[in-house]
Amino acid sequence: xxxxxxxxxxxxxxxxxxxxxxxxxxxxxxxxxxxxxxxxxxxxxxxxxxxxxxxxxxxxxxxxxxxxxxxxxxxxxxxxxxxxxxxxxxxxxxxxxxxxxxxxxxxxxxxxxxxxxxxxxxxxxxxxxxxxxxxxxxxxxxxxxxxxxxxxxxxxxxxxxxxxxxxxxxxxxxxxxxxxxxxxxxxxxxxxxxxxxxxxxxxxxxxxxxxxxxxxxxxxxxxxxxxxxxxxxxxxxxxxxxxxxxxxxxxxxxxx
Numbered sequence: 001x002x003x004x005x006x007x008x009x010x011x012x013x014x015x016x017x018x019x020x021x022x023x024x025x026x027x028x029x030x031x032x033x034x035x036x037x038x039x040x041x042x043x044x045x046x047x048x049x050x051x052x053x054x055x056x057x058x059x060x061x062x063x064x065x066x067x068x069x070x071x072x073x074x075x076x077x078x079x080x081x082x083x084x085x086x087x088x089x090x091x092x093x094x095x096x097x098x099x100x101x102x103x104x105x106x107x108x109x110x111x112x113x114x115x116x117x118x119x120x121x122x123x124x125x126x127x128x129x130x131x132x133x134x135x136x137x138x139x140x141x142x143x144x145x146x147x148x149x150x151x152x153x154x155x156x157x158x159x160x161x162x163x164x165x166x167x168x169x170x171x172x173x174x175x176x177x178x179x180x181x182x183x184x185x186x187x188x189x190x191x192x193x194x195x196x197x198x199x200x201x202x203x204x205x206x207x208x209x210x211x212x213x214x215x216x217x218x219x220x221x222x223x224x225x226x227x228x229x230x231x232x233x234x235x236x237x238x239x240x241x242x243x244x245x246x247x248x249x250x251x252x253x254x255x256x
Contacts, residue, residue, distance in 0.1 A: 017116030018123070025120070028093075030086040034128045037082025041074025042135060062145045064224050067154060070136065071221035075161060076200065077193050079128075080212055081186070083165070084172045087121055088185035091176035100254065110254040114173060114247055121169050126162050133158045157220050160227070160235070164214030167239050170246025171211055177253040208234070211242045 049056065049069040056065035094100050103113055133155060140151070175185045189212075196212035200222070207213040216222065217235060227235060 018120055021120035031124055033086050034082050037078050041078035042070050044073050045070030061149050068221045071219040075215040075219050076197050080168050080193050084185055084189035087172045088176040088182040092182045095180050110251040113254050114250045117173050129158050129162045161215045161218035163239055164218035167211050167242025170243045174246045174250040177250050
C-alpha cells in the first residue's frame with residue numbers, strides 16, 4: 001500500500017515535499033543501500049593500497065595514496081551505480097503504486113515532483129559522503145598514518161565531489177522517469193560509468209566535460225591539487241549545466 005493510500009493526502013498537500021520523500025522511502029533503506037555500494041569501492045581501494053603499501057610509503061603521502069586508491073574506483077563506478085539503484089527503485093515504485101497519477105490528478109506541478117526527488121537524493125548523497133569521509137579518516141588513523149599534510153583538505157574534496165555528483169543525480173532521475181524500469185536504468189548507468197572510466201584514462205580533457213566524471217574531478221583523486229579560480233569556476237559551470245539539463249528533461253518525462 002502506497003503512502004497516499006495510507007494517509008489523507010488532502011491534509012498532507014501543504015507538507016514539505018522533502019518530508020514526504022523521507023516518509024515514503026523509510027522501508028527502502030536507500031541510505032543503507034548507498035553506503036553498502038560505496039563501501040565496496042572503499043574496500044577495493046583499501047585492498048589496492050595495502051597491496052602496494054611499501055611503494056606508497058617511500059614515494060608520497062600515505063593519506064593521498066589511500067585517498068586516490070579509494071576514489072579512483074568508488075567515485076567512477078560504485079557511487080554513481082548505487083545512486084542509480086536507489087533513485088530508479090524509488091521512481092519505479094512511484095509508478096507501481098500510481099503515486100504519479102495522484103500527483104498529476106491533484107495538479108501538482110512536474111517541477112515540484114522532480115525537484116523534491118532531486119533535493120531528497122542530494123541530501124541522501126551528502127550524508128553518504130560524510131560517512132565515507134569519516135571512514136577514510138578512521139582507516140588512516142588505524143594504519144597510523146603520519147599527520148604530514150593538512151588532512152582537512154579531504155573534507156573540501158569530499159564536498160566538491162558531492163557537488164560533482166549533483167549533476168549525475170539529475171541525469172539518473174531523468175533516466176528513471178524515462179525508462180521506468182530499475183534494471184534498464186542500472187544498465188545504462190553502468191555503461192555511462194565504464195565510458196567515464198575509459199574517457200578519464202585516455203582523454204583527461206574530455207573527461208572535464210563528461211557528466212559521470214564530475215565526482216572523480218571533485219575528489220581530485222588523480223591530481224591531488226586544489227582548484228584554481230579558472231578550474232573551479234569551470235567545474236561549477238559544468239555541474240550547473242548538468243543539473244539544469246537533467247531536471248528540465250526529467251520534467252518532460254513525468255507522465256502517467
